[in-house]
Amino acid sequence: MITGITRQGLEQSALLLVIGAAVFGLLALRAYRRGDHEGWRRPALSAGGLVLLAVVALGAGYTVAPNIPTPPVPITARFAQNPVADTPEAWAAGRAAYNARCAVCHGPQGLGDGPAAFTLNPRPFNLQVHTPQHAPGEVYHWISEGIPGTAMPPWKDVLDETERWSLVRFLYALADGRARSTQ
Numbered sequence: 001m002i003t004g005i006t007r008q009g010l011e012q013s014a015l016l017l018v019i020g021a022a023v024f025g026l027l028a029l030r031a032y033r034r035g036d037h038e039g040w041r042r043p044a045l046s047a048g049g050l051v052l053l054a055v056v057a058l059g060a061g062y063t064v065a066p067n068i069p070t071p072p073v074p075i076t077a078r079f080a081q082n083p084v085a086d087t088p089e090a091w092a093a094g095r096a097a098y099n100a101r102c103a104v105c106h107g108p109q110g111l112g113d114g115p116a117a118f119t120l121n122p123r124p125f126n127l128q129v130h131t132p133q134h135a136p137g138e139v140y141h142w143i144s145e146g147i148p149g150t151a152m153p154p155w156k157d158v159l160d161e162t163e164r165w166s167l168v169r170f171l172y173a174l175a176d177g178r179a180r181s182t183q
């Protein structure tokens with residue numbers, strides 16, 4: 001998913017808006033203290049407006065905006081074919097690697113609720129939902145290269161190609177219910 005608007009971007013906009021609101025708030029306060037009973041209203045209104053915009057930005061950030069700037073995948077990587085056959089043996093190999101390396105963040109079922117997930121920003125997505133939305137080559141690319149700007153590390157130096165492609169097989173099989181996370 002390539003889009004300019006992300007949760008992270010909206011959070012930053014909200015922060016700037018709140019800082020702006022604080023400045024107008026101070027101006028309003030100063031005018032009020034001076035006894036300027038007309039002059040304080042305008043900055044106060046501006047402060048309120050900015051707070052409102054910040055709330056809208058955060059609201060969008062936590063509802064409709066994607067919570068991660070998922071980096072674009074090179075076109076060749078996207079169309080890469082999985083050399084590992086789609087068999088229960090491949091799922092088992094993928095499951096073993098998954099439980100050893102990935103479950104701590106992505107959760108035992110891939111739901112994004114591993115014990116380490118709650119400390120991460122952005123949080124890991126629900127892989128059962130997200131894997132089928134992407135081409136296998138994309139998933140393989142992210143597993144191999146990691147996702148910059150997130151806690152997702154690159155695995156290409158840790159897991160060999162067969163292990164990584166088996167993981168991809170396992171994640172799809174987990175998502176459509178053919179494989180289970182435990183045996």
Ligand code: HEC
Nearest residue numbers: 068101102105122123124125130139142143150151152167
């Ligand atoms: C230290 C925590 C951590 C570990 C360990 C980890 N991940 Fe991730 N992973 C993340 C985070 C954070 C993201 C970014 C949010 C997202 O896309 O889910 C991510 C993203 C992904 C994505 C992209 C999902 C998408 O649709 O955007 C895939 C696929 C993935 N991880 C698979 C794995 C696999 C397979 C392993 C084990 C080899 C693994 N991860 C290990 C934290 C982790």
